[in-house]
Amino acid sequence: MDEEKMVMPQPILETSRLRKIFGGLMAVVDLNFKVMPGQIKAIIGPNGAGKTTLFNIITGILPPTGGTIRFKGREISGEKPHRIAQKGISRTFQTVELFGNMTVLENVMVGRHVRTKKGLIQSGLRLPGVKREERLVLEMAQEKLEVVGLMRRANESASGIPLGEQKLLEIARALATDPQLLLLDEPAAGLNETEKLRIGEIIRKIRGSGITVLLVEHHMDLVMNISDEIVVLNYGEKVAEGTPEEVKGDEKVIDAYLGVEIRYA
Amino acid sequence: MGKENRRAVFILMICLGIFPFFIRSDYYLSIMIFIGINAIIVMGLSLLMGYAGQISLGHAAFFGIGAYCSGVLTVKLGFSIFTAFFCGIFLSTIMAMAIAIPTLKLKGHYLAVATLGFGEIIYVIFNELLEITGGPSGLSGIPSIHFFGYSFKGGWRYFYLVWTVAILLLIFSLNIIHSRIGRALRAVHGSEVAAQAMGVNVSQFKIQVFVLSAIYASVAGTLYAHFVTFISPSTFSLFVSILLLMMVVIGGGGSIWGALLGAGILTVLPESLRAFRDFDILVYGIILMTILLFMPEGIFKGLTLSLIWMRKKW
Numbered sequence A: 001m002d003e004e005k006m007v008m009p010q011p012i013l014e015t016s017r018l019r020k021i022f023g024g025l026m027a028v029v030d031l032n033f034k035v036m037p038g039q040i041k042a043i044i045g046p047n048g049a050g051k052t053t054l055f056n057i058i059t060g061i062l063p064p065t066g067g068t069i070r071f072k073g074r075e076i077s078g079e080k081p082h083r084i085a086q087k088g089i090s091r092t093f094q095t096v097e098l099f100g101n102m103t104v105l106e107n108v109m110v111g112r113h114v115r116t117k118k119g120l121i122q123s124g125l126r127l128p129g130v131k132r133e134e135r136l137v138l139e140m141a142q143e144k145l146e147v148v149g150l151m152r153r154a155n156e157s158a159s160g161i162p163l164g165e166q167k168l169l170e171i172a173r174a175l176a177t178d179p180q181l182l183l184l185d186e187p188a189a190g191l192n193e194t195e196k197l198r199i200g201e202i203i204r205k206i207r208g209s210g211i212t213v214l215l216v217e218h219h220m221d222l223v224m225n226i227s228d229e230i231v232v233l234n235y236g237e238k239v240a241e242g243t244p245e246e247v248k249g250d251e252k253v254i255d256a257y258l259g260v261e262i263r264y265a
Numbered sequence B: 001m002g003k004e005n006r007r008a009v010f011i012l013m014i015c016l017g018i019f020p021f022f023i024r025s026d027y028y029l030s031i032m033i034f035i036g037i038n039a040i041i042v043m044g045l046s047l048l049m050g051y052a053g054q055i056s057l058g059h060a061a062f063f064g065i066g067a068y069c070s071g072v073l074t075v076k077l078g079f080s081i082f083t084a085f086f087c088g089i090f091l092s093t094i095m096a097m098a099i100a101i102p103t104l105k106l107k108g109h110y111l112a113v114a115t116l117g118f119g120e121i122i123y124v125i126f127n128e129l130l131e132i133t134g135g136p137s138g139l140s141g142i143p144s145i146h147f148f149g150y151s152f153k154g155g156w157r158y159f160y161l162v163w164t165v166a167i168l169l170l171i172f173s174l175n176i177i178h179s180r181i182g183r184a185l186r187a188v189h190g191s192e193v194a195a196q197a198m199g200v201n202v203s204q205f206k207i208q209v210f211v212l213s214a215i216y217a218s219v220a221g222t223l224y225a226h227f228v229t230f231i232s233p234s235t236f237s238l239f240v241s242i243l244l245l246m247m248v249v250i251g252g253g254g255s256i257w258g259a260l261l262g263a264g265i266l267t268v269l270p271e272s273l274r275a276f277r278d279f280d281i282l283v284y285g286i287i288l289m290t291i292l293l294f295m296p297e298g299i300f301k302g303l304t305l306s307l308i309w310m311r312k313k314w
Helices: A051-058 A081-087 A104-115 A120-125 A130-148 A163-175 A193-208 A220-226 A244-249 A251-258 B003-022 B026-051 B059-075 B081-103 B110-128 B155-177 B180-190 B192-197 B202-228 B238-251 B256-272 B274-294 B299-313
Strands: A013-022 A025-035 A040-044 A066-071 A089-091 A181-185 A212-216 A229-234 A237-242
Touching: A013 A051, A025 A051, A025 A237, A040 A051, A040 A193, A040 A220, A051 A181, A051 A212, A081 A089, A081 A104, A081 B192, A089 A163, A104 A130, A104 A163, A104 B180, A120 B155, A120 B180, A120 B202, A130 A163, A130 A193, A130 B180, A163 A181, A163 A193, A193 A212, A193 A220, A220 A244, A229 A244, A229 A251, A237 A244, A237 A251, A244 A251, B003 B155, B026 B059, B026 B155, B026 B180, B026 B202, B026 B238, B026 B256, B059 B081, B059 B110, B059 B202, B059 B238, B081 B110, B081 B202, B110 B238, B155 B180, B155 B202, B155 B256, B180 B192, B180 B202, B192 B202, B238 B256, B238 B274, B238 B299, B256 B274, B256 B299, B274 B299
Parallel strands: A040 A212, A040 A229, A089 A181, A181 A212
Antiparallel strands: A013 A025, A013 A066, A229 A237
């Protein structure tokens, strides 16, 4: 009750002093940032800035070395990936991680796994309820394929469709888990201009359906176009945060991308 | 489980149902019984290998646990066949969990190594516990199965019993494959990291499937013990574990039907190569190599693909 009365909305995701060290490499350094519900927030930065590492920490694939991550006010750092998926965070991968041995439709159906619960024995014996659950999963998966426009590919092998569509399929699969927060890791990498525009539209549509989006992306036109806020990372540290306009003019951001001019005396 | 599978199960049931009416020879019936017994184990292994992508080198041990539980408990302790059967399943479950829980939480092929060791340990136990298992000379006098005074002694009766169990487990397996569990298993095989991100508890499912496959093997062990009425350790050696694995590979890992086919072919093949006398092993090896060279994904997939190809051509 108290939370609802508060004037300031609670951030959906909040990291504080988050840190990840690989041997001698500081991949993420004391990172503090917030994502507000309903936002599209982008994380940008040069290669090796720690963006994907950050995603892997948030989704539980890597444990943080220090610091905390809160999702809807609850601590989630150190939880197993499948538990985090259950709580409502889903993601796509930078290097496409589809189930190549399954069809497009089946890939999305796997996404529904976390919201269904019939077990091994129940499924094996086809106990009452299994069939109904199965039908709901199928309908839901078709609906999500519709969202990204891949319905016509439903029965093709996921490894056989073009890269642009594989990226969309990953989004559909992530949506099938009913996330509240969706992490997109370079959704536009390797896409052509038309596909990039489409991805932009789809991300907006996803936000429109009430899902908060956090994305890592290198295509600045797309990032500047759709993001409400941007965090700039360099060598694991936050160098800037703000609206696209604020970030664009920030000197430190320009330095991070173009390098600092060395003045010779 | 899908229309096609339902039809295939139906056709299989009819073929098996009428088989004893045409083939009366005890020899052929017993080969069919051995195929059924092997098929039960191989179906479980196929779920584990072909779907969950885990390798077990110790399934002969679970087969043996089922057989020895049934044998020892009925012969030495006078248990009923039913109780002994469930004791076998119980013991296999416990053993499978003891292996799976520590190893399947790790990534990589730890399960293969652990099951290899487990298989050897069980094999040594069968050999050395002379008072209980009879040691290398085996355990004889295992009663044949009877329910409510009805005996399954005759060849065709046992044939129906074994294949009823096999078909039930086939349906169970097909149901699993075409459910969220089956999808989760294949997802783990496809990309473990993505499966986790979709909320699949990877280690839990690997453990479950491993235990399930151990139970299949134990059931087969009981059926085997009461059929041949004599068991000895050599039936449950590492070689048998590898043979079972070969059945999965030859049939085709990604399909339960492939498992049935693999069990059938590798059970019949040694029998039909008797004509080659001393060269049978050689011919056997050549046939296996040829199959794997030309149908690397197994016979089932190979046959399906060539059927499609032939349909296109004509």
